[in-house]
Amino acid sequence: MYKTILGYLDTSSTSDDLQPGTKLDLSFWMARALCSRKRHIVSVEMPRPYREGYREILTADANVVDLHKLGPYYYSYGSQLLKFEMPETADVAKSLIKCFQTRIRKIMDSSQNAYNEDTTKLTEKLDETEKCLFKAGQIGLNDFQRWETRQTEKLTTSEMVRSHRKRKRALMDDS
Numbered sequence: 001m002y003k004t005i006l007g008y009l010d011t012s013s014t015s016d017d018l019q020p021g022t023k024l025d026l027s028f029w030m031a032r033a034l035c036s037r038k039r040h041i042v043s044v045e046m047p048r049p050y051r052e053g054y055r056e057i058l059t060a061d062a063n064v065v066d067l068h069k070l071g072p073y074y075y076s077y078g079s080q081l082l083k084f085e086m087p088e089t090a091d092v093a094k095s096l097i098k099c100f101q102t103r104i105r106k107i108m109d110s111s112q113n114a115y116n117e118d119t120t121k122l123t124e125k126l127d128e129t130e131k132c133l134f135k136a137g138q139i140g141l142n143d144f145q146r147w148e149t150r151q152t153e154k155l156t157t158s159e160m161v162r163s164h165r166k167r168k169r170a171l172m173d174d175s
Contacts (some may be wrong), residue, residue: 044084055095062102067127074127111137
């Protein structure tokens with residue numbers, strides 16, 4: 001048996017060891033390492049934005065919640081939390097899915113109806129995953145607008161062909 005000296009993690013402690021029942025805020029990677037299947041050194045509590053109270057708020061109306069304030073990577077981090085064996089893991093998973101399903105329609109509608117507009121107000125409450133989807137919707141809208149105005153039919157020389165011609169001329173000039 002080995003002795004773990006983790007007292008330094010608790011800044012209010014003068015002991016080399018953590019006292020049983022001490023609560024600490026640890027980074028995810030450290031909590032994951034200390035609470036794995038092989039070694040269960042610490043127990044983990046569900047972070048506040050994923051607890052039952054917040055899940056109830058998301059169930060009531062997920063569209064009004066500022067997910068970016070709860071965590072800029074709300075879905076990604078939530079899915080990582082599912083690796084811990086906690087009693088509410090199944091409820092968290094269902095909540096993440098339901099929240100995403102509820103919000104995705106509004107996100108895509110907003111991205112499709114915001115042509116050449118400042119979208120800062122629309123995206124400030126979105127998590128990073130949702131922002132990526134919003135941007136994808138915007139790109140699709142812009143591509144459609146270009147197609148509709150026949151701007152996609154205009155053929156242009158690709159950068160690779162242009163640089164190849166320049167190289168070919170340079171080689172001919174050297175000869």
